[in-house]
Amino acid sequence: MTTTVQDQDRQERAANATIERSAAYYRLKADVEDFYYHEADLLDDRRFRDWLELLTEDISYFMPIRRNVKFGQQAARENTKRGEGISWFDEDKWTLTKRVEQILTGVHYAEEPLSRITHMVSNVQIKQVRPDIGTARELDVASRFLVYQNRVEYETYIFVGRRNDTLRLTDAGWKIARREILLEQNILLAKNLTTFF
Amino acid sequence: MPLRNDFDQLVDIKGGFISREIFVDADIYRQELDKVFTRAWLLVGHESLVPNPGDFYTSRMGEESVILCRDKKSEIHVFLNSCRHRGMKVCRYEQGNTSLFTCPYHSWTYTTDGKLQGVPLHRTLYDGVLDREANSLVSVAKLCNYKGSIWATWDNDAPDFLTYLGDAKIHLDQALDCRDGREGGSEVIGVHKWVFPANWKFAAENFLGDTYHNPSHRSVDLIGIGPSAAAGKKGRRDDELEKAEHVWISFPAGHGVHSAIQPEANEYTESFLDNPILEKYFRHCFEERKRRLGEGARLLPFVGTIFPNTSYHGRQPRGLCAWHPHSPTSTEGWRFFLVDKDAPKEAKEYLRRYYMRYSGPAGMTEQDDMENWLYATAASTGTVARRYPFNYQQSMGAYVTDHPLGGDVSKQVTEQIARGFYRRWTTYMQGGDWHELLGSPAGNRQAAE
Incomplete structure (x- = not known):
């Protein structure tokens, strides 16, 4: 329960924050965008094991279910919560690794033959920098995604939404420590979620 | 080409053939909404x-x-x-x-x-x-509020829910009862809702006891995603049923289950090895259930479908599914995930994570189910394809009718359950009265012979 309140606080702070648009900010933002483009390439080139390397060992990867709620209750009730009940994804590195291993068996029929997928990332904004812009070690970053999936012959899905990430600088460069994926759908309009976001 | 209205020809129980029309045809679908979904519970x-x-x-x-x-x-x-x-x-x-x-x-x-x-x-x-x-x-x-699950019918003449359930009751019970054998006591911890392009009956039939489709889950079995997977165990669930005798039962009202009967010396099988607290908790539940239910504790549920479109998973994972018809070739799946309301926090936390990685459109096991249902539906819409009925001849006649569990009981994987489901579906589509809809084992066999 405590985590939830902290989550909300953190999200609200992140949403309200604006960092001064200095040259240092734009340099950092360019790095982050480059990181995201690289990530998209790994996923779309089906280099799933390499993609796992971009995740910290303690990653929390979360996609809530979005619900239709009365006006005024969006903040409290629209999205299912990380760490509580059932969401589309509420995963750690172990589960994500299992998902990759499953695709690599070659008999995961929901991804065999592999889907053709393109990840587009846009609207990148750095919301928080820790400890400061000059020596950033950890960032909260907001972005939008458009994921196009074509499967076998005629199956096509378009997933659109927002991502709120925490990126951490490691010896191997930036890694994703925390990802929240807000898919703009209530009832999932796809038979499966076999891709990563 | 069979006449559209001649359901006895579309559903040939005796020969073991079922027309693809009933999975794709728009007229038949419209009739289902009226004749099945406004009458059944x-x-x-x-x-x-x-x-x-x-x-x-x-x-x-x-x-x-x-x-x-x-x-x-x-x-x-x-x-x-x-x-x-x-x-x-x-x-x-x-x-x-x-x-x-x-x-x-x-x-x-x-x-x-x-x-x-x-x-x-x-x-x-x-x-x-x-x-x-x-x-x-x-x-x-x-x-009817049955052990917390809410059921309803639009038909004033429908029998009460327990009569409707018949002998399928004790199987459904075990999805709804506490793990330690107390009655009821479950709660829903979340609901999945998603739309997939397949006829609703593919999903209902999948849970009727179609154990034969196991090979389609080979990928999860190879990598291991069960409650002891982190401890190195392969497969998608633990081995608690490995010594059990499996039974596949077709009930006269159209319900079907795959359950298991533990040996007389009903011993706990190590499970939930990823976490010693859970291992201890589920061992305790097992012993308590044995103490409470005695011989009855030997029966463990696996999966089942309550006619027409409610399915359950009994243990690993555990939940109720409603397969809502959306169009002849699309279905809205709803999955209600269940835990014991008073289970310890660690157990609830573990189970929700297990359910998410197993079930539904993001679940590693069930993604492969949706793939099958979609392409089976799509490939059945063809003009030529529709001339060739599906084969339902598996384990014809391989069941007993005098088993204490009631219904037609088979000890081997069988399509007898599917045949029973579609036989009853035919009765609904022909506008049968409730006496016929509830069926009687003798009447059903007569029809099949």
Whole structure:
């Protein structure tokens, strides 16, 4: 329960924050965008094991279910919560690794033959920098995604939404420590979620 | 080409052939909505979704939106979610608490027991005499709160829910009862809702005891995602049924289950090895259940479908599914995930994570199911394909009728359950009376011979 309140606080702070648009900010933002483009390439080139390397060992990867709620209750009730009940994804590195291993068996029929997928990332904004812009070690970053999936012959899905990430600088460069994926759908309009976001 | 109205020809139980038409044809689908979905008992939800007076949860019956609601006096109702004036949905929220449902269109309002309360300009435009009673929200004919799960039917003549369940009851019970054998006590910890392009009957049949489709889950079995996977165990669940005798049962009302009977020396099989607290907890539950239920504890549920479109997973994972018809070739899947309400926090935390990685459109096991149902439906729409019925000849005649569990009991993987399901589906489509719909084992066998 405590985590939830902290989550909300953190999200609200992140949403309200604006960092001064200095040259240092734009340099950092360019790095982050480059990181995201690289990530998209790994996923779309089906280099799933390499993609796992971009995740910290303690990653929390979360996609809530979005619900239709009365006006005024969006903040409290629209999205299912990380760490509580059932969401589309509420995963750690172990589960994500299992998902990759499953695709690599070659008999995961929901991804065999592999889907053709393109990840587009846009609207990148750095919301928080820790400890400061000059020596950033950890960032909260907001972005939008458009994921196009074509499967076998005629199956096509378009997933659109927002991502709120925490990126951490490691010896191997930036890694994703925390990802929240807000898919703009209530009832999932796809038979499966076999891709990563 | 068989005549569309001749359901006996479309569903040839004796020969073991079922026409693809019933999985793709638009006319047959329209008839199903009327003849099956307005008569049979359907799963609507669970009492834990509406714990307090004024709580509501919007659900579906067939293609239509309904409101599951607990009124001010704490009585549970199910109403059609459609204003009596011009039909607008009176509730477009999934869940919440209210004292009134207000129609957005002309502002008619309804109380939580479905009564029409407010009609704007009632005195001037309706002379103050509009019959409020006759314009209440349309209520289901019958409703049953069965161990927390809420079921309803639109048919006044339908038998009570327990009669409808028949001998399938003790199998469903074990999905709804506490792990330690106490009756009921479950709660819903979340609901998946998604649309997939397949006929609803593929999903219903998958859970009837189609154990034969196991090879399609080879990928999860290879990598291991079960409750002992981190401890190195392969497979998608633990081995608690490895010494059990498996039974596949077709019940006369169309229900079907795959359950297991533990040996007389009913010993605990190590499970949940990823976490010693859970291992201890589930061992305790096993022993308690044995103590409470005695011989009855030897029966463990696996999966089943309650006719027509409610399925359950009994243990690993555990939940109820409603396969709502959406069109001849699409279905809206709803999965209600269950835990014991008073289970320790660690157990609930573990189970929710296990359920998410196993089940539904993001679940590593069930993604492969959806792939199968989609392409089976799509490939059955072809003009030539529709000339060739599906083969349902597996394990013909390989069942006994005198087993204490009732129904047609098979000890081997069988399509007898599917044959029983479609036999009963045919009775609904032919407008059978409730005596025929509930079936009798003798009558069914006669029809098959």
